[in-house]
Structure formats: C-alpha cells, structure tokens
Amino acid sequence: MRFSPSNPQAAALAAIAYATAVTAASLEDVCTVEYARSHLPASTFIQGITLDQSSVTTNIVKNASTSATSTFYPAATFSYCNLTLAYTHDGRDDQVLIQYWLPDPSKFENRYLSTGGGGYAIYSGAQSLPGGVMYGAVAGATDGGFGSFSTNADAAMLLANGTLDYETLYMFGYKAHWELSKIGKQLTRNFYGMADKTKLYSYYQGCSEGGREGWSQIQRYGDEWDGAAIGAPAFRWSFQQTQHLYSNIVTKTLGYYPPPCEMEKIINETISACDSLDGLKDGVVSRSDLCQLHFDINTVVGKPYYCAASTSSGYGKRKRQMGASSTPEQNGTVTAKAVEVAKEVIRGLRDTKGRQVYLSYQTAADFDDVTTQYNSETGKWELEVDGLGGEHIALLVEKNGTNLSNLDGVTYDTLKEWMISGMVEFASTLQTNWPDLTPFHEAGGKVIHFHGEADASIPTASSVRYWESVRSIMYPNLSYKEGAAALKDWYQLYLVPGAAHCGTNPLMPNGPFPQTNLQVLINWVEKDVKPVTLNATVLQGENVGENRQICGWPLRPKWKGNKMECEYDQTSIDTWHYDFNGVPMPVY
Ligand SMILES: *[C@@H]1O[C@H](CO)[C@@H](O)[C@H](O)[C@H]1NC(C)=O
Ligand SMILES: *[C@@H]1O[C@H](CO)[C@@H](O)[C@H](O)[C@H]1NC(C)=O
Ligand SMILES: *[C@@H]1O[C@H](CO)[C@@H](O)[C@H](O)[C@H]1NC(C)=O
Ligand SMILES: *[C@@H]1O[C@H](CO)[C@@H](O)[C@H](O)[C@H]1NC(C)=O
Ligand SMILES: *[C@@H]1O[C@H](CO)[C@@H](O)[C@H](O)[C@H]1NC(C)=O
Ligand SMILES: *[C@@H]1O[C@H](CO)[C@@H](O)[C@H](O)[C@H]1NC(C)=O
Ligand SMILES: *[C@@H]1O[C@H](CO)[C@@H](O)[C@H](O)[C@H]1NC(C)=O
Numbered sequence: 001m002r003f004s005p006s007n008p009q010a011a012a013l014a015a016i017a018y019a020t021a022v023t024a025a026s027l028e029d030v031c032t033v034e035y036a037r038s039h040l041p042a043s044t045f046i047q048g049i050t051l052d053q054s055s056v057t058t059n060i061v062k063n064a065s066t067s068a069t070s071t072f073y074p075a076a077t078f079s080y081c082n083l084t085l086a087y088t089h090d091g092r093d094d095q096v097l098i099q100y101w102l103p104d105p106s107k108f109e110n111r112y113l114s115t116g117g118g119g120y121a122i123y124s125g126a127q128s129l130p131g132g133v134m135y136g137a138v139a140g141a142t143d144g145g146f147g148s149f150s151t152n153a154d155a156a157m158l159l160a161n162g163t164l165d166y167e168t169l170y171m172f173g174y175k176a177h178w179e180l181s182k183i184g185k186q187l188t189r190n191f192y193g194m195a196d197k198t199k200l201y202s203y204y205q206g207c208s209e210g211g212r213e214g215w216s217q218i219q220r221y222g223d224e225w226d227g228a229a230i231g232a233p234a235f236r237w238s239f240q241q242t243q244h245l246y247s248n249i250v251t252k253t254l255g256y257y258p259p260p261c262e263m264e265k266i267i268n269e270t271i272s273a274c275d276s277l278d279g280l281k282d283g284v285v286s287r288s289d290l291c292q293l294h295f296d297i298n299t300v301v302g303k304p305y306y307c308a309a310s311t312s313s314g315y316g317k318r319k320r321q322m323g324a325s326s327t328p329e330q331n332g333t334v335t336a337k338a339v340e341v342a343k344e345v346i347r348g349l350r351d352t353k354g355r356q357v358y359l360s361y362q363t364a365a366d367f368d369d370v371t372t373q374y375n376s377e378t379g380k381w382e383l384e385v386d387g388l389g390g391e392h393i394a395l396l397v398e399k400n401g402t403n404l405s406n407l408d409g410v411t412y413d414t415l416k417e418w419m420i421s422g423m424v425e426f427a428s429t430l431q432t433n434w435p436d437l438t439p440f441h442e443a444g445g446k447v448i449h450f451h452g453e454a455d456a457s458i459p460t461a462s463s464v465r466y467w468e469s470v471r472s473i474m475y476p477n478l479s480y481k482e483g484a485a486a487l488k489d490w491y492q493l494y495l496v497p498g499a500a501h502c503g504t505n506p507l508m509p510n511g512p513f514p515q516t517n518l519q520v521l522i523n524w525v526e527k528d529v530k531p532v533t534l535n536a537t538v539l540q541g542e543n544v545g546e547n548r549q550i551c552g553w554p555l556r557p558k559w560k561g562n563k564m565e566c567e568y569d570q571t572s573i574d575t576w577h578y579d580f581n582g583v584p585m586p587v588y
C-alpha cells in the first residue's frame with residue numbers, strides 16, 4: 001500500500017519548470033502518446049504493479065456535450081484528452097486497462113475523479129466520465145482486469161466449476177479502484193505539472209454497484225479522498241443480492257403468481273392514495289413512511305386493471321434480463337392474493353420462525369422483483385427467477401454458472417442461510433458495510449449519499465441502515481439527534497422523493513433528482529459550503545428544469561401551504577428501522 005515516486009526531487013524540479021507552461025499549453029500539445037508516456041508515474045511506483053509504457057493511447061475529443069436532463073451532471077460542452085493504458089500485477093500474467101479523460105489544460109482545476117460501474121460491471125460505458133471533465137477534473141475508469149472495458153466481472157469470475165478467480169473477486173471488491181485512483185492522481189500531477197505542495201482534490205462519483213465501489217474505497221482508504229457523491233450503493237452485498245430473490249419466494253410461498261399489470265395497478269393506486277400525505281398533491285409520494293403508516297393496501301382489492309398486449313420492453317417488464325418480453329393483454333380485478341404478495345414483499349424477509357432477517361422496498365416503489373413470466377402454452381403466469389439474485393447464487397454461492405434455472409426447494413430459511421453465509425464469505429471483498437469511517441473523517445472527507453425513495457432494485461432502507469450504523473458506531477455516546485447533527489458535518493444522507501434506482505421514475509415524473517451533486521460536493525470540499533438541503537432538479541414531465549431541494553436524513557419533507565419544511569418525525573423515522581432478530585450477528 002506504499003508508494004514513492006521514483007525520483008521525487010527531480011519530479012518536483014521538473015514540475016516547477018513546466019508548471020506555468022502546461023496550463024498555457026493546448027490540448028494538442030499535451031494529448032500525444034509521447035507527452036503522455038513521458039509524464040506517466042514511474043512504471044513501478046506502486047509495489048506489485050508495472051505500468052506498460054508501450055500501451056499508451058491518446059486521442060483528442062473536442063466539444064463533447066451532455067444534455068440538460070442527464071442524471072448525474074448538467075448540460076455542458078468540453079474538450080478532453082482520452083488517454084488509455086495498461087498495467088500488470090507482478091507475478092501474474094494479467095492486464096488491467098485504465099482510461100482517463102483529461103481536460104484541456106486551460107480548464108484543469110486541480111481535481112481528480114474516479115468513476116464506477118453498475119450490476120457486475122466496474123465500468124458501465126463512458127457515461128460517468130463527463131461529470132469529472134466538465135468540472136476541470138481528470139476522470140478515471142478501470143476495466144478491473146476482466147478482459148476489456150466491455151467485459152464485466154461476472155464473465156471473469158469463474159475459472160472452472162467450483163473455482164472462483166479470487167484475483168477477479170478482489171479486484172472487483174476494491175483493489176482495482178485503489179489502483180485506478182493511485183495511478184490517476186500521480187498521472188494528473190505529472191500531466192499538468194502540479195507542484196508537490198499544490199493540493200489535488202480527489203473525488204469519487206458512482207451509483208448502485210458504482211456506489212458500492214465508492215464505499216469500498218472510503219471504508220478502506222479514507223485519506224485518499226476529499227469527497228464522494230454516492231447513490232443507492234449495492235453494499236451489504238450478500239443480503240442485497242439474495243434479497244432480489246425474496247419477492248420470487250413470496251409468490252412461491254403464497255402460491256400466487258400475479259400478472260405484472262395487477263402489481264402495477266397496486267402501485268398506481270398506492271401513489272394516488274399517498275401523494276397528498278406529504279402535503280403536496282404533485283403525483284409524487286415524497287413520504288413513503290407516511291404511506292406505510294396510513295395507507296391500507298387492502299383497499300385496492302377489487303379495482304379493475306387493464307394492460308394492452310405488448311412486445312416492447314416497457315414498464316413492468318424485466319429490464320435487466322435478456323430474451324423476449326412479449327406479454328398478452330391483461331384484464332382483471334386486483335385480488336386479495338396479489339395484495340398479500342405486496343404486503344409480504346414490503347414487510348421484508350422473515351425466517352420460518354417469524355424473525356426478521358432483512359429489510360425491503362418502500363411502499364409505492366415498483367414491484368420489479370415480483371415479475372412473473374407468461375407461459376403461452378398454459379396461458380398462465382409463472383415463477384421467474386430474478387436475474388441478479390439468481391446470478392449471485394449461481395456464481396458466488398454455488399460457483400458453477402451465472403444464472404439459476406429454478407428455485408426448487410428454496411424457502412425463506414434458504415434465503416436467510418445464503419445471506420448469513422455470504423456475510424462471512426464476502427466480508428473482506430463485496431460486503432462493503434464497514435461502519436467505522438474514522439480515517440476518512442479525520443482526513444477531512446465529505447460524503448453526499450443519496451437514494452431514490454422508490455428504488456425497486458436496492459431498498460432505500462438499506463442506505464438508512466448504513467447511515468445509522470455509522471452514526472451508532474462513531475457517536476455511541478451522543479443522543480440520536482446529536483449524533484445525526486455531528487454526522488451532518490461530513491456525511492449526509494438524502495432520500496430522493498419518488499426517484500427510482502439511480503434515476504428518475506416514470507410513475508412519478510414530478511419528482512426531483514440531484515443532478516448537480518458533484519458541483520455541490522466540490523463547493524463543500526473546496527469552499528466549505530456545507531449543504532443544508534440537497535440541490536435537485538426536475539428532469540422530466542411538465543416541470544422539467546425546475547429547481548427543488550431535498551431534505552437531509554433524518555429530517556423528512558412536509559409541505560405546508562406549498563412551502564416545503566424538513567421536519568423531525570420520530571414515528572416516520574421508526575418505520576425505516578428493522579430489528580434483524582433473525583440474524584445472530586450485528587448487520588451494519
Ligand atoms: C468547438 O467549439 C468552439 C467554440 O464554439 C469552436 O470555435 C470550435 O470550432 C469547435 N471545434 C470543433 C472541432 O468542433
Ligand atoms: C478512448 O480510447 C480508447 C482506446 O483507444 C477507445 O477505445 C475509446 O473509444 C476512446 N474514447 C473516446 C471517447 O474517444
Ligand atoms: C459448469 O457446469 C455447467 C453444467 O455442467 C457447464 O455448462 C458449464 O460450462 C461449466 N462451467 C465452467 C466454467 O466450467
Ligand atoms: C399506471 O400508471 C401509468 C402512468 O401513470 C400508466 O401508464 C399505466 O397504464 C398504469 N397502469 C395500470 C395497470 O393502470
Ligand atoms: C376487461 O374485462 C371486462 C370484464 O370481462 C370487460 O367488460 C372489459 O370490456 C374488458 N376490457 C378490455 C379493455 O378488454
Ligand atoms: C451447481 O452447484 C449446485 C450446488 O452444488 C448444484 O446443486 C447444481 O446442480 C449445480 N448446477 C450446475 C449447472 O452444475
Ligand atoms: C442461463 O445461462 C445459460 C448459459 O449462459 C443460458 O443459455 C440460459 O439462457 C440462461 N437462462 C436464463 C433464464 O437466463
């Protein structure tokens with residue numbers, strides 16, 4: 001974990017010599033293979049790694065632009081140098097590819113940003129990188145050593161049936177990101193000729209698996225980061241991935257496989273009924289807690305639903321699995337059984353003794369994991385194995401494939417066993433819920449952590465639980481309110497009203513999304529502008545472009561005469577907390 005520049009004195013002298021020259025240089029001057037090679041960190045500056053000087057590629061991209069309705073950054077136009085290179089781990093015949101987008105020297109603002117992936121990807125295409133470059137940051141991404149930028153970790157995870165590739169597991173878990181940022185920061189210093197004493201601000205931005213990757217760094221390498229904007233992290237891995245199968249087991253246990261349209265109707269009715277509980281009738285359930293406390297889903301029984309036949313991959317279909325997605329016309333009335341499925345899913349996994357094992361989605365979130373599949377031969381809706389949940393079991397638990405063909409014999413107790421055994425097995429790699437952030441805090445780090453309140457893929461309460469774990473571990477002697485206030489100085493959690501998984505929600509188009517997180521974070525880190533509410537924007541629908549503010553947890557939004565207040569409501573807060581009395585260990 002140590003490194004030393006090969007010749008720090010020479011580097012410092014050189015830095016001074018060309019510091020002024022570089023900021024005056026054009027992209028054309030610096031975006032060449034020769035310039036890049038001669039400004040790489042020393043090839044062995046990280047113990048155990050050798051940079052491959054001959055692998056460097058560069059190309060200039062001029063006037064790239066982003067749209068005003070992008071999720072993670074606003075509209076901007078910028079030019080950059082796209083630099084790629086490879087390195088190997090000594091003693092291993094591997095190759096890791098890394099990619100950096102370096103802003104025009106005149107636009108560089110002494111910032112570095114690492115970006116992450118989603119699902120089993122450590123790199124989800126170039127969509128994360130603009131967020132750095134537009135703010136004068138060098139933005140980096142890695143392929144994790146999985147084979148190429150378009151190869152995900154799952155494709156490299158299994159060497160043979162029964163044998164995981166543990167290097168891949170650790171690279172995906174946290175190593176690849178540490179290497180990416182170490183190399184990226186030194187490259188940035190060299191490339192722009194920064195003097196050693198000049199501060200290089202280091203940031204992370206990512207959502208979902210990318211959010212887990214971010215926490216993997218903050219938890220382990222606290223002093224490497226000045227700030228992180230992290231959305232809906234896929235952490236507490238073995239619980240999170242296994243819980244994707246919980247909804248399937250609910251339908252199996254109750255013996256009822258609802259047509260997707262029936263579940264969609266339940267959501268639509270829930271949204272209509274709960275919209276106004278937050279004090280503002282805008283089509284957005286900004287208080288899923290009040291919805292849970294005051295809305296009786298049984299009232300939906302008997303309501304007619306209708307969905308036309310469809311062959312497209314529209315709402316209500318499995319979005320993350322391959323294959324045909326045609327559904328027949330669905331016409332009926334909501335059954336008591338479907339409502340039972342909905343209630344059981346929202347309650348979260350309990351074992352057969354009735355003890356709580358894990359948490360679940362918020363009321364008014366889509367029932368994505370419930371999705372059944374239509375059997376055109378029998379004309380019936382049947383059990384479908386959730387893709388992400390099945391993949392975790394097949395790949396990392398059974399270690400012999402990437403999907404699970406069926407859920408025969410699987411019960412609530414099986415899910416519990418998978419969650420707990422995975423907590424042990426992946427504690428040092430994927431679990432990523434270490435709650436002591438002292439090194440990060442002591443180094444002055446800041447986190448903006450956000451999570452859509454209607455997330456249908458990673459339960460919103462999962463983020464609340466982690467925040468609560470950090471609060472109780474780091475401020476054990478403070479009251480809840482005092483601990484929350486202390487945490488707010490450096491770790492802020494925001495639940496985004498109506499938002500889906502790492503994005504906007506078509507069912508609640510008037511909800512806000514915190515598009516400018518990186519700017520807000522930069523202002524906090526570099527100018528000490530501590531957010532009170534989180535800046536957000538409506539990104540779709542009739543109010544597109546309008547500014548909104550999001551309340552910081554544990555405060556909750558409540559409109560009084562069209563004015564939003566952030567209120568403290570203990571009864572609502574309590575609905576977010578679960579007592580996992582079915583798990584014999586603390587689950588952070
Ligand atoms: C980029 O935009 C600038 C400013 O609008 C313009 O002068 C320049 O010609 C553009 N370059 C390219 C390659 O499009
Ligand atoms: C960056 O460079 C890599 C390697 O040459 C290339 O595959 C990729 O398409 C480039 N990206 C852009 C945006 O130019
Ligand atoms: C594992 O076993 C399955 C079923 O026999 C087989 O289809 C698959 O190719 C094997 N995978 C590997 C990586 O050996
Ligand atoms: C639910 O609401 C959406 C959007 O408001 C609508 O498109 C959809 O048809 C509704 N679904 C059902 C089953 O009523
Ligand atoms: C749905 O079924 C009801 C009852 O059978 C029928 O009256 C109605 O016309 C059907 N609606 C559609 C759009 O098919
Ligand atoms: C994978 O392993 C599990 C547990 O050992 C076994 O039950 C299952 O049949 C195996 N599947 C394949 C495709 O080999
Ligand atoms: C499971 O994986 C196998 C091999 O990759 C593939 O042929 C099959 O279609 C997959 N099944 C599902 C349900 O995705």
Ligand SMILES: *[C@@H]1O[C@H](CO)[C@@H](O)[C@H](O)[C@H]1NC(C)=O
Nearest residue numbers: 438472473474475476477478
């Ligand atoms: C909490 O209080 C106990 C007892 O006074 C003390 O030993 C401990 O160091 C305190 N912990 C922190 C984190 O301040």
Ligand SMILES: *[C@@H]1O[C@H](CO)[C@@H](O)[C@H](O)[C@H]1NC(C)=O
Nearest residue numbers: 516519520535536537546547
């Ligand atoms: C806040 O968001 C608005 C758009 O909703 C944007 O114009 C403004 O620049 C943002 N503020 C910051 C600090 O990013």
Ligand SMILES: [Ca+2]
Nearest residue numbers: 275280282284
């Ligand atoms: Ca509302």
